[in-house]
Amino acid sequence: MDLTGYSATRDLARATTIPATWYTDPRMLELEKRRVFARSWQVVGHASQVAEPGSFFAADIAGEPVVVARAADGELHAFSNVCRHRASLIASGCGKANVLRCPYHGWSYRLDGKLHAAPEFDGVKDWEASAVCLPGMRAETWGPFVLVNVDGDAPPLTEVLGDIPEQVAGLGCAVDGLRFSARREYVIACNWKVYVDNYLEGYHLPAAHPGLFRELDYAQYRVDTYRWYSSQYAPIRPAREGEKRQYADPLEDNRALYFWIFPNFMLNVYPDNMSSNVILPLGHDRTLTIFEWFTYGGGAGVKPETIAFSDEIQQEDIRICEAVQRGLASSFYDKGRFSVRRENGVHHFHLLLDEALR
Ligand code: FES
Ligand SMILES: [Fe+2]
Incomplete structure (x- = not known):
């Protein structure tokens, strides 16, 4: 996308709108x-949806599938909702669960994003179950809102x-x-x-x-x-x-x-x-x-x-x-x-x- 059609100026009296x-x-x-x-920071849901440990909901940030979950220890987490195996979406809707189970081949993940179990995956070389984790994002609550930031470098909420x-x-x-x-x-x-x-x-x-x-x-x-x-x-x-x-x-x-x-x-x-x-x-x-x-x-x-x-x-x-x-x-x-x-x-x-x- 060519951005040359707009030249930004702070001077409002000389500024134009962005191009059509x-x-x-x-x-x-x-x-x-x-x-x-x-x-x-994107509003993705309500704090009340993840008030209890074990609660989660799925969200989408401009096409990026996301899960927000409250882990057993009470920490709020946001992570990718894309299975590390062959990319199925994992969670849908909202609910309470000990683990999130991928509907494709049944891998399960804890509510902090770490792999819990991968059935029939013994013997795979150069692969460590304990190292598998859904990539995390920052999540914050503000009043009734849950906000997530996909980018790790953006300024804090x-x-x-x-x-x-x-x-x-x-x-x-x-x-x-x-x-x-x-x-x-x-x-x-x-x-x-x-x-x-x-x-x-x-x-x-x-x-x-x-x-x-x-x-x-x-x-x-x-x-x-x-x-x-x-x-x-x-x-x-x-x-x-x-x-x-x-x-x-x-x-x-x-x-x-x-x-x-x-x-x-x-x-x-x-x-x-x-x-x-x-x-x-x-x-x-x-x-x-x-x-x-x-x-x-x-x-x-x-x-x-x-x-x-x-x-x-x-x-x-x-x-x-x-x-x-x-x-x-x-x-x-x-x-x-x-x-x-x-x-x-x-x-x-x-x-x-x-x-x-x-
Ligand atoms: S894609 Fe999730 S278990 Fe295979
Ligand atoms: Fe208006």
Whole structure:
């Protein structure tokens, strides 16, 4: 994949977007799988799935088969889900087990990835059963999430998250103790970066989200960028008298913060719930977005109105993203320019992406 079509500059007033081919060429996704998805922290499941020793689940990181497991000694492990014998996938779904057994010829592995037994394999030369181990990866939990990094050299999760835990705490919220409440999935006919670009700016609010625009104080809307993430500050506007509103009775402190963590994880922090979005490429022009809602414990789950309102906004974003993907395929479009006031978050993403690809 030829990367010469983009020359990165930190100067937002002179910067362009990444070229259209980066969104439309299938070779770009192949490069991104190796240099972006395999080298960044990826949300693969819930900490509750591997709370007990002996529990495991299978996952996939941009085509790389992975198992996350809690070994008998309580350690959390992530390792390749590809059998060392003749490459069958080993685990599927989730569950509890003492060993993971390969469904092909029955080799079994302990939950730390070491080979437990290989039937009828005596007499094989230059092969040592005790040396056979599924290659390990780094795994961490953060609140309700399990994140895995395929690459051994990437920066630690705490460095990538930076001040996010503190900023979340500053709103009186915390990721620890979050309780899962609901999940929605949407498949969108666009490149995964079209969806991420769209998430990273509030510039499209007045034209594309009239309902949401009425709720927010757009003048104060702002995007702050950090090393590996950005945050969007979106204060909810107090209701005028007699006005019908989604947030009819705004709390005293009604701020919301939206975090995006490179490349594809979003965390939306509200006073009464937190939601996550994970954006996964299914192909160069097809994207799965997974929305999950969590509450701060106690009481009921997330309100149905909250999910319905989010769904309305998501449908508006889907229409926009699918129209953009078709526009990017046009022979008349290559690159665009940024609003200095409103699109610094998109520019920041393009710089991080370019850095990861080279
Ligand atoms: S491929 Fe797993 S035991 Fe043969
Ligand atoms: Fe939007």
